[in-house]
Amino acid sequence: MNDTGPHHHxxxxxxxxxxxxxxxxxxxxxxxxxxxxxxxxFVDAGxxxxxxxxxxxxxxxxxxxxLDAEGLIDAFIDKARTIFADSRLLRVYWYxxxxxxxxxxxxxxxxxxxxxxVRLGNLNANxxxxxxxxxxxxxxxxxxxxRAISDAALVGGDEDLVSAVEAAQGYGARVHLWGIEAGDGxxxxxxxxxxxxxxxxxxxxxxxxxxxxxPVTTYEDDGGGPMPSREDVRFVGAQIxxxxxxxxxxxxxxxxxxxxxxxxxxxxxDLLVEAERLLQRSLRGHASLRRALRDxxxxxxxxxx
Numbered sequence: 001m002n003d004t005g006p007h008h009h010x011x012x013x014x015x016x017x018x019x020x021x022x023x024x025x026x027x028x029x030x031x032x033x034x035x036x037x038x039x040x041x042f043v044d045a046g047x048x049x050x051x052x053x054x055x056x057x058x059x060x061x062x063x064x065x066x067l068d069a070e071g072l073i074d075a076f077i078d079k080a081r082t083i084f085a086d087s088r089l090l091r092v093y094w095y096x097x098x099x100x101x102x103x104x105x106x107x108x109x110x111x112x113x114x115x116x117x118v119r120l121g122n123l124n125a126n127x128x129x130x131x132x133x134x135x136x137x138x139x140x141x142x143x144x145x146x147r148a149i150s151d152a153a154l155v156g157g158d159e160d161l162v163s164a165v166e167a168a169q170g171y172g173a174r175v176h177l178w179g180i181e182a183g184d185g186x187x188x189x190x191x192x193x194x195x196x197x198x199x200x201x202x203x204x205x206x207x208x209x210x211x212x213x214x215p216v217t218t219y220e221d222d223g224g225g226p227m228p229s230r231e232d233v234r235f236v237g238a239q240i241x242x243x244x245x246x247x248x249x250x251x252x253x254x255x256x257x258x259x260x261x262x263x264x265x266x267x268x269x270d271l272l273v274e275a276e277r278l279l280q281r282s283l284r285g286h287a288s289l290r291r292a293l294r295d296x297x298x299x300x301x302x303x304x305x
Contacts, residue, residue: 044156051180061269137164144171157188237296
């Protein structure tokens with residue numbers, strides 16, 4: 001006996017609706033598979049200058065070397081193209097500091113590069129960047145939330161970036177930490193390394209083509225007479241700290257304390273130049289003496305606060 005009652009018609013209608021739903025799902029999935037995934041590169045320029053400068057030339061101070069930012073950005077884009085093979089580049093974000101957020105000539109040149117967006121934080125009296133981490137967080141979080149990126153390559157090392165990574169991951173983006181080889185120890189915060197989805201480090205050979213030392217205009221190490229002892233240099237470091245407390249004010253030096261044992265590149269360079277003037281000798285190429293200089297500087301500061 002054929003079942004042609006209302007129950008049978010309900011089943012037919014249900015099957016029809018299921019078929020239609022399946023067809024729609026197939027279409028959506030086909031569309032999704034055609035949409036390429038997208039990646040963006042987020043570069044903390046302060047980190048890159050300091051780490052690449054130190055690795056290639058032995059100093060973090062921007063005034064002592066030239067960085068071919070265009071060449072380095074191209075190298076990052078090429079590397080991303082290899083790693084995220086089935087993905088297209090959204091753009092490169094280049095985060096840097098500038099006085100009153102006014103572009104320097106160099107930053108203008110970088111901003112004019114294709115696929116690059118320069119975002120500026122502020123620079124304080126000690127040439128320390130302020131507000132860069134929050135810019136990175138805002139961009140990372142916003143792009144992840146709007147599904148504009150599936151992968152983010154983050155070139156940086158600051159622990160303050162952990163919240164940016166967590167925010168982006170919360171919206172389903174994968175965050176990959178890229179770093180520059182440190183001569184000794186690490187130049188990226190461990191909590192940041194723990195939080196990201198993957199990490200990789202660029203070595204000296206990768207960085208060398210993009211960093212060129214400028215001619216040294218301070219005291220050359222001419223080999224005349226014995227080098228000062230570590231104790232002499234440590235004493236000079238303390239002397240400079242005392243003089244700077246008077247000249248620069250306690251406030252500006254107190255800003256440096258949270259960064260111990262690291263000094264911002266520009267402050268480190270000022271310390272070196274002043275020490276060389278007092279000692280009448282070059283300390284370039286004498287890593288242990290430069291460490292002694294910083295030790296003396298920090299020791300005096302700590303005694304004051």
